[in-house]
Structure formats: C-alpha cells, structure tokens
Amino acid sequence: MKVLVTGSSGLIGSMLIRSLADSFEFSGLDVRRSENAPDIPTSIADGSDLDAISPAFVGIDAVVHLAANAPVETPWPDVLKNNISTTHNVYEAARQNGVKRVVFASSNHAVGNFEMDEPYSRIRVGDYEGLTPGGFKRIDNAVPIRPDSDYGVSKAFGEATGRYYHEHFGLEVACLRIGTVNAQNSPAGSVRSLATWLSHRDMAQLVSQCLTQPLGFEIFYGVSDNTWRFWDTDHAKKVIGYAPLDNAEDYR
DSSP states (O other), X not given: OEEEEETTTSHHHHHHHHHTTTTOEEEXXXXXXXXXXXXXXXXXXXXXXXXXXXXXXXXXXXXXEOOSOOOTTOOHHHIIIIIIIHHHHHHHHHHHTTOOEEEEEEEGGGGGGGGGSTTHHHHTTTOOTTXXXXXXXXXXXXXXXXXXXXXXXXXXHHHHHHHHHHHHHOOEEEEEEEOBOOTTOSOTTOTTHHHHBOOHHHHHHHHHHHHHSOOSEEEEEEOOOOXXXXXXXXXXXXXXXXXXXXXXXXXX
C-alpha cells in the first residue's frame, strides 16, 4: 500500500514512518525537510496551495494527514492557513487523485472543554478521591464537539470536512483524536498525561489499523490503555481491532 504522510518530517510523522516502514510504502509531504527526517521520497510544498501539493497524491492509496500548527495557542491566521485551508486541500487533492482513504490527525482538543466537567476536571489534575478507574462514562465518539481553542476548532473542521468528503464522494476517513504524544515517549512530568498519554507503539498500531481495516467514516481516540484515561477506546477496538499495549501507570 502506497501511503503519503503530510507533515512527514515532524515528530509523529517521522516516528510512524520508521515504525511502519516494513508494512507500507511511504512518501512524504512537508513545507521543509528536517535533518532527522526519514529517508523517503518527500515533496516540499505549502499545504495551503492545492496545485502545489496535488502531484504528491498521484498514485497514492491512502493519506495520513498530520501537517498542522500544533500548539493550542497558535494564532488564528496561522490556524486558518496551516490547519483549515491545508486540511481542506488534503481532502480535495485526495478526491481529485482517486485516493481511497484519509487518516486525519484530529485532536483531543476538538472536545477539550469536556475536561472542565467532573470527573474529568479532577482526573486531569490527579484528584481521584472517590473515583474508580472505568467507573465513569468515558468521552466517546458520540459526544458533541466542544473545542477548547482555535486549534481545537480547526480539528473539528477537519472532522466535519472528512464526513462531507465521505458522504458526498465516498472517501474513507478515520479521524484520530490524538492524546499526548511526546519525543520522550513517556507520560512523566505531567499529571494530565497519566490519563492522556499515547505511546509511540500504540500510535503506530492505531494508524496501521486505520490503514488496513475496513471503515467508512469513523472517529477514534488516540490514547494508550491508561488506568485513568477518560477517553473511550472500545469503539476503536470494535471497529478496527485497536488493542493498546501501554499504560501510563507503569511510569508513575
């Protein structure tokens, strides 16, 4: 399977390409190539320019769309250009070039304001008094959008655009509400990460399952099997067989 990764030089893109190199034929698309970027064919283009990125989609079976400005504090003009316009262009380039599937890197920030509610507001700061792991309703794929930032709004836009392209053009789309992924591959240093951490190997497994298993339009949460996670993984297990291996408690 030929897979194009946008944002291929970034943390997650580089990790996925190296982890799954034996399973997929990767190519990359990015605005620049970093020194530590994987050694794969890479197109350098601005994602907000549809004509510039379209050639990278020729002959591609699936796209993993990671390219975006990631900080939650990203100013709106950058969010509009690099997250919203670029994401629409990725879907459109996929449609124009006959790509069958897009795996969209959404974010937990598309529903981040649920963390203002109990018990999530307590769990995120490590207050577990009176709570039992799994003894509360986890935030799942059926909840309404509740973004916590312009960045979260851009990810909600990407999910809505994915549904539109699925229902109108038949594009297969998986939206991943990704939790906490870091270069250290560890939840250490943040109490919230004990609930929200996604290990590198669990991230790689989730993306691999999204690329290979049957699906139409789906929303999944990217989180490891953390004891105090407040996002649902049952839906991903049922639909694509996602079975996370890591638990943040092992790092506490």
